[in-house]
Amino acid sequence: MGYTISEKIMARASGNEQVHSDDIVWVDIDRAMMDDVLGPRLEIDDRLREMGVDVWDPDKVVIISDHYTPPANLHQANIVKFTREWAAEHKISRYYEFAGPCHQVMVEHGHVLPGSVVVGTDSHTCTYGALASFATGVGSTEMAGVLATGQTWMKVPQTIRVVWNGELPERVMAKDISLKTIGAVGHSGATYKTLEYAGDTIRRMIMDERLCLTNMAVEAGAKAGIVGYDDVTAEYLARFGVSERYDHLNSDPDAVFCAEYAFTAGELAPQVACPHEVD
Structure with a gap:
């Protein structure tokens, strides 16, 4: 059985070879x-x-x-x-x-x-x-x-995997992806969980867009929001002069997620969060 990004980070930070979701x-x-x-x-x-x-x-x-x-x-x-x-x-x-x-x-x-x-x-x-x-x-x-x-x-939080694939329509952006995701998950649906974003839509995003996604994770109650490491991550860190060594982490293909959502980016329209809750 594989591990999520959250499990890998928690294992390293706690000095354990491995940890699993819900471990303290x-x-x-x-x-x-x-x-x-x-x-x-x-x-x-x-x-x-x-x-x-x-x-x-x-x-x-x-x-x-x-x-x-x-x-x-x-x-x-x-x-x-x-x-x-x-x-x-x-x-x-x-x-x-x-x-x-x-x-x-x-x-x-x-x-x-x-x-x-x-x-x-x-x-x-x-x-x-x-x-x-x-x-x-x-x-x-x-x-x-x-x-x-x-x-x-x-x-150690359970992880909800959110997969977005396809090209976003014109004038549709990362904030719309976040609001659509929260609408599906619910404003408290990710409480004490990690929202992990994946898919080719996410991989094409610049870091500013990814930061928008993870910033909004808490609006679904999430403990953390995460996007896996890739060339965009490396290029962003290099741009700001980061030279320290760091881990290149992604969830394993056989990692266990507590829930998975899949969306087609081409079907997404601009989103508006109406009062009184974000979803």
Whole structure:
């Protein structure tokens, strides 16, 4: 029996030769991302002080002030100031301000590698799965534990495989694929599961389009969204100067999926999500 991308990443990160969906494992975190809204000021600083510990590895932490830059009022300005000073105090060199949205900064500055485990204090951290990583959002309390230990526990998620084949019609794009998929799966149909996108439609997509797909995975309740590694992944990483070695991961042909959906891209029309739910 083969393994999904999620199972392969979880096995490596937990130090096991193999894991299977629904196993509970402790995983080493390769990168922890915080933004200004749910970053150090909220629970994290207080919890670390209570435990009497510092950040386990400042080189694996990225802090991005993006929600409140530029600040709209004094309150927001003080939050950004606190975040900036906290990063300096804890010797976190990967601090960004006025650099763009946190998820864009993460991928365009080479902070996400295929096969890595990334957690972030934003629900759309799942965006990074477009680079064949396992990325998921966490709350501030859980992030405090990650910063203290470099680990967290996870249940290895089951994987829903979503296959799109064919050419997209004119004016139909990745966002339409995402909305159509969520409409089929349901707005909570992928809760604590991985949405893995595959098929020749996906393989033809540039990375910006893939990032759109994985960004929206959480809107179906997914723990992660993933696209397998290929030449598009390699070219994107090279474009931004990534030279570190990384895993080239795809699900095995005989991997076990909890559900599979198949769509024909040529039949897709522009999609609109009406209130009050995305599906």
